Amino acid sequence: MTVLADRFGRVATDLRVSLTDRCNLRCTYCMPAEGLAWLPREEQLTDDEVNRLVRIGVELLGITEVRFTGGEPLLRRGLVGIIQAAAALTPRPRLMVTTNGIGLERMAVPLREAGLDRINVSLDTLDAERFQALTRRDRLADVLVGLEAAASAGLTPVKINTVLMRGINEDEAPALLRFALRYGYQQRFIEQMPLDAQHQWDRHEMVTAEEILASLAPFGLQADPVSRGTAPAETWLVPGHLDAAGEPARVGVIGSVTRPFCGDCDRTRLTADGQVRNCLFATEESDLRKLMRGGASDDDLAEAWRVAMRGKRAGHGIDDPSFLQPARPMSAIGG
Numbered sequence: 001m002t003v004l005a006d007r008f009g010r011v012a013t014d015l016r017v018s019l020t021d022r023c024n025l026r027c028t029y030c031m032p033a034e035g036l037a038w039l040p041r042e043e044q045l046t047d048d049e050v051n052r053l054v055r056i057g058v059e060l061l062g063i064t065e066v067r068f069t070g071g072e073p074l075l076r077r078g079l080v081g082i083i084q085a086a087a088a089l090t091p092r093p094r095l096m097v098t099t100n101g102i103g104l105e106r107m108a109v110p111l112r113e114a115g116l117d118r119i120n121v122s123l124d125t126l127d128a129e130r131f132q133a134l135t136r137r138d139r140l141a142d143v144l145v146g147l148e149a150a151a152s153a154g155l156t157p158v159k160i161n162t163v164l165m166r167g168i169n170e171d172e173a174p175a176l177l178r179f180a181l182r183y184g185y186q187q188r189f190i191e192q193m194p195l196d197a198q199h200q201w202d203r204h205e206m207v208t209a210e211e212i213l214a215s216l217a218p219f220g221l222q223a224d225p226v227s228r229g230t231a232p233a234e235t236w237l238v239p240g241h242l243d244a245a246g247e248p249a250r251v252g253v254i255g256s257v258t259r260p261f262c263g264d265c266d267r268t269r270l271t272a273d274g275q276v277r278n279c280l281f282a283t284e285e286s287d288l289r290k291l292m293r294g295g296a297s298d299d300d301l302a303e304a305w306r307v308a309m310r311g312k313r314a315g316h317g318i319d320d321p322s323f324l325q326p327a328r329p330m331s332a333i334g335g
Contacts, residue, residue, distance in 0.1 A: 003062040004268055004305065006278070006312040012268040014065045015057050017050065018333065019076040020272050025100055026136040029165060029192060033136055043273045047078035049292060051085040053270060053301070058089045060302040067096040074103040080114045087115025096120065098161070102139050104146030108153040119155040121147055124162050125169045126179055134168065147185065156244050159186045164207040173215045177251055184244030188233050188252035209255030216251065224250060230266040234259070262315035271333060276305055278312035280333060
């Protein structure tokens with residue numbers, strides 16, 4: 001096995017697979033109200049093609065964790081079968097899904113039975129009116145029952161991903177953490193990144209990790225003795241609280257912009273149309289779909305993937321004056 005190593009000694013073991021660029025929400029910080037020009041079906045990887053590339057990643061390239069994302073991955077009709085195929089691999093990778101939670105009430109048990117280990121649910125507000133304004137859909141109740149269903153199905157720890165935005169929901173950090181603590185979920189706050197389709201991101205309008213932690217000061221957070229390793233979230237213990245497994249409750253903050261973790265990055269990304277991205281903010285991609293449909297062998301595809309990863313930059317460079325926002329928005333790249 002030859003691993004996915006870059007020029008800086010980092011080795012990618014975490015694969016993010018976008019299964020679709022489509023979504024059933026229209027979050028204001030992600031896409032316009034009318035949506036985007038979705039990928040034509042013929043340009044998307046088939047289920048068999050997804051399964052093949054995941055297998056190559058695990059068997060030939062050392063991938064140990066696979067997260068399925070979107071768009072909204074629950075919209076992918078073949079999701080359960082894709083999870084089953086990945087769970088049957090040797091060595092078996094750890095399997096996760098990041099979702100907006102709509103449809104999770106119906107899908108949680110089938111996903112767990114297929115072999116899914118854990119789930120992340122995006123939730124930016126607990127206020128129904130604010131949720132509708134942010135997502136342009138009245139679906140907060142669906143997300144909340146989806147969270148409950150995931151926990152009941154054993155997809156734990158259930159993690160909540162929240163993007164705080166200035167003047168919109170930055171006041172909700174304490175309420176969201178209290179909600180997570182009440183139900184045994186793990187709350188994670190994420191700095192807003194320049195990945196919106198409208199290209200309107202403004203660094204000065206972003207709620208920073210430092211500001212988030214200041215708003216959580218009343219909880220008396222304590223440094224987490226467990227090393228974060230290559231995980232993107234810095235975590236803190238919340239004194240006096242336990243999670244669903246009876247372990248000390250934790251809250252995470254992902255400071256992708258102001259506290260970048262590029263030096264420890266262990267991720268590689270595959271878009272819904274079969275492009276390898278060696279960084280979330282990459283401006284170039286490597287086309288595995290074309291190679292695969294042209295008759296490339298597993299070894300050929302693995303080598304092309306290795307070459308793509310060797311071109312990974314040292315960091316995302318958001319603070320560099322020459323930084324260019326990727327042409328693709330987050331919904332097309334995958335979270």
